[in-house]
Amino acid sequence: MGAPEEEAPRPPSDITVYGANCTLHGLSHIFLPGGVTIRRLLWAAAFSSSLSIFLYQVADRVIEYYQYPHVTILDEMDSPVMYFPAITICNYNSYRKSQILRNDIFWMAGLLGVEQGDFDDFMAALGQPTDNSKFFPSKSFNMLEFVQRASHNMDEMLLDCKYRGKDCGPENFTTVSMASFSL
Structure with missing residues (x-):
């Protein structure tokens, strides 16, 4: 009988390589080689909740934008004495x-x-x-x-x-x- 062959180390999965090289904050802490740990689960929960809140706010603002809201406030007050208003008359031709x-x-x-x-x-x-x-x-x-x-x-x-x-x-x-x- 022969000697047991050593198992060759498995190359990391594509998602692990992507997560390790990604600059999106949090992904490099979630996708690491190895098994699932509590730390990774907490990072995944924090990342997922942050992404969900962000997408909710984006969707809310897009919906608000397409509703075309407008606010018009008009305060009208009567004044018994009103002075001649300030008026500016500009002539772009500075000189005759x-x-x-x-x-x-x-x-x-x-x-x-x-x-x-x-x-x-x-x-x-x-x-x-x-x-x-x-x-x-x-x-x-x-x-x-x-x-x-x-x-x-x-x-x-x-x-x-x-x-x-x-x-x-x-x-x-x-x-x-x-x-x-x-x-």
Whole structure:
């Protein structure tokens, strides 16, 4: 009779290899080589309950989303005295091109991206005369004076205004220039 042959070690099952290499928290503690232990059962229970709670919450949110819920809350209060409301009127055209002069272009060319040789073309685009022969730039430039002269004023922008059945006008508005804000 021959010597008993030693049993070759069994290779780990595919699920054990997957569990050992998986980064999903808990699986590497559940699928280990060997038999079932209390520790593995506790890990399996914790993993299963966590996964169940997660899937329940996902399903609940998906169902809630497809019900298209909306909440509208409206509080209405009467006020015996109501002040003129704060209104913002913005004109995206910061300056009136009819008020821009060649001297303004001379001093602000760098800000506007206009080369000195393109002054005539720029003035023509603004609808201003392109005659450069009598132009002499000023020795200084006042940006505040330019903004006050060339920006839009409320008298020209406000066509009609009524508040609580009474006429209102530019005197009810305070002009604020964006040029006065620092960013």
